[in-house]
Amino acid sequence: MMEKYNFEDIERKWQEEWHASGAHRVREDADGEKYYALAMFPYPSGRLHMGHVRNYSIVDVLARYKKMQGYNVLHPIGWDAFGLPAENAAIKNQMPPAQWTYSNIEHMRGQLQRLGLSYDWDREVTTCRPEYYRWTQWIFLELYKQGLVYRREANVNWCPSCATVLANEQAEGGVCERCEASVELRSLEQWFLKITEYSEQLLNDLEKLRGWPEKVKTMQRNWIGRSEGVRVEFEIEADTDMRGVSAETGTRIAVFTTRVDTLFGVSYLVLAPEHPLVEELVRETPYERDVAAFVQRFKGVNEQARTADDVEKEGMFIGRCGINPLSGERVPIWIANYVLLQYGTGAVMGVPAHDSRDFAFATKYGLDIRCVILEPGKELGEGQGRQGVREAYCGEGKMIHSGRFSGMESGEAKDAMADELEGLGRGIRQVNYRLRDWLISRQRYWGAPIPMVLCPKCGDVPVPEEQLPVLLPEDIEFKQGENPIKSSPSFGEAVCPCCGGKARRETDTMDTFMCSSWYFLRYCDPRNEGAAFARDKTAYWMNVDQYVGGVEHAIMHLLYARFLVKALRDCGHVGVDEPFENLLTQGMVCKDYLRDDGRTVVVKMSKKLGNVVSPEDIVSRFGADTARLFILFAAPPERDLEWNDHGVEGCYRFLNRVWRLVLEVRDSGFGASNSHEPVSHESADYALSALDGDTRKVLQRIHATIKKVTHDVGTRFNFNTAISAVMELVNELYLYKKDISPLKDSGLESGSEKLQGRVAREAGSAVLIQGIRTVLVLLAPFVPHIAEELWQVMGQVKDISSLNKAGSPEARDSLNVGSSKGSTPQTSIFAEKWPRYREDCLEEEEVMIVFQVNGKVRDRLLLPAEVARSEGELRECVSELPRVQQLMGGKTVVKTIVVPGKLVNIVVK
RNA sequence: GCGAGUGUGGCGGAACUGGCAGACGCGCUGGUCUUAGGAACCAGUCCUUCGGGGUGCAGGUUCGAUUCCUGUCACUCGCACCA
16 A cells, blocks of 8 residues: 655655755855845745745755756845834734734744745844844945934834834825724935935846846836936016025026927926925015915825826916026926925926926916927917917927927927027026935834934934944833834933034834845845855855845835945945846736625735635645645746645645655565566666657656756746646556556567567666656755655655766766766755756657648648658658649649748748 | 836647647546555546637727737836845
């Protein structure tokens, strides 16, 4: 009676074995080529979800595969452990965030280990531990030294009832997610990193990232938002009263435009309501009161709400006029909600005829709409009023009504007008970025404290390096409201490192993105107590060869990490420009969900909807190997994956099938142990050509599978098709095994026939065993436990090794997957070399050729390979095909296309 | 709005540089075995009026299009203080 596939015992056994032998520990090795496989580290939310399982399974396959290929593989894991949920849990459960976090990590670490992921646990990193955040603080100070850190007032979402700062997501619709009070913008002192100083580099270096999905690069490009244009200055009309305008702010309004060619179409100027000039321009004018009221209305509204699609454009005239620097025309100055202070100069020129936003605004307020660019192929009547213009034309065209620029192409005019403005000192070519500086301060407890001291005498003073880490206080009271860190009686008090006087300690903590922007560097040297990382360690391991994670991190995390690496490079701490060589963005794990309206839809698994499947449940019912196999088989990694319980069962069935195949082979006398008398040397020395057709076919399939799986795993990351190829091989081995079963030996043949038969059978057995070994090795990265177990079983099957004599030692090596070298039950399958396929084994004896008439398949023929490859012979074949001849009857052959080895297409009329 | 992506059986998905559409798996149908259920195994499974027709829809390029081009429709995702 064959033992059952007992995944529980097997998985436990091998996990213990790997742990005991330190199978996944890794260190720098000058001889080996390194490979750094990295999954985005998890937030310790409590338990793993299927998205984690998918992410880590993908990376584990790559890590194990590369290792079998002989690479020195770094495959680490850690915890992105700071963040708001821990604080919320602290308030709810009256438990310190640290305790909540560490117990979550404890549980999730167990879950990861249960999945058999090949992490080097000695390198585990936890961002909320002082040993780690000490270096996060150090990095902050390094940036500070470089002048990349500054503090200024900035608007934050503030909930007056909770007395706290909210993230945008917590303030959706302008309402606090917890108490539903309406959120206001509050101006507070905030810490920023000058990421904008790197805008150009962050944009340009995207070119270097050949291994990144185009989609992510496009998102980053848009995010950085480079635009070339001209900063144009409009003089404020001289004959108006200038009382309010100070010398510093000047008497001009600067606007930024990418369409300087439309300058003659300007019919008004608009300032953002918060623009510093506004107040001065209206001071002591009849407009002062109304403008103040208007500005007040928009002060409390956050930008997101103000710029949303459905928000009506609103504005008002402020009683002043500007002068168009090229046309000399007077244009009224307005303020409006659709102009943002943060972008460009906080002011725009209104060109209703050629900008759809301006068009909407001008239409609403009855402002002039002047057409200055003619859409190609269209004509414009006399009179450039509002009549006839139904929508803004935003394209290029011929210049009209633009003084001496009329008649030019708009592209030409752009240059000419920019030149002229520059000559007049009224404009300058400028590049603008949408990217803004990174606000890293959080008025929260559970984060790395910003290592600064605010001294009344010396100002902002960095904490000296030797005083790091600035530890999070533990004498904290957790309750709804203000930053809990302020409840510590001692934390806020500090001695100024500069003057020794009494000072205040900064109580803001850092954005958790800061912690996760350098963890991949720490993995290279995780226990270093004297530095964040040693330069030679990062020099060896960096860059990350393959980074895998959800596309939700396409912008922020990946941009911040790129920025920090560049900044650290400029501080002399790392030698690379970019951290992540190749990036794979995996899709979401979805499941069907019955909506209220009775329709079933497939959406992302979420607790809220209740369509989740717990990894723990699947692992305990089917095992880690099945869970991994299914999640890799159900869809290619970058696509969304639909969870299907039946599909999981299918994968479980497949593993059982592999299990039985191996055990049956072990038990039913395949292999040399079955021989009653030794097969003579000569008869055992098979040449490939001496193998019978079926055996050759199986051998061919084995090598074709090696080729496909290697390509699918190593190059395409299409694990689903790799797995299906192995399934096909298993199906074929099953059929083949039945054919050559030793039980078929009737013993009725004559002596020589018997010998011949046995020789053939032994060749068959050898190929079968080789096939099974191949299956196990190819499956090992996906389902490591069962592969390891069955590899051990195969160690008990004696190898005939007859095929060893079929070629050179190298060829032998690749032909006999992991046989030879006296494979013993003690040898791990992961010590095996990843197999290489043999070209000569791939060649098929017969090839299926398709015959088409006018592009439609009419016949197929299985032809010997030489015939199939010969164009001449294929042409001849056609005349022998009755079906083709019949369809050609009475018609003239126009031409015949022959694709050797594939098809023949006859075009007839 | 701006930007990106995806549309193939009952379902998840294959088809790599244009060359047999539907690999592999699920589900379903019939059978073998079984007291029965399950498991396992075997056969079948796009539609069809048997001519042929089929890859969201309409065109185009080509001997030949799921693949390339143009237009169109539908859906999905991203767009600044959660992680």
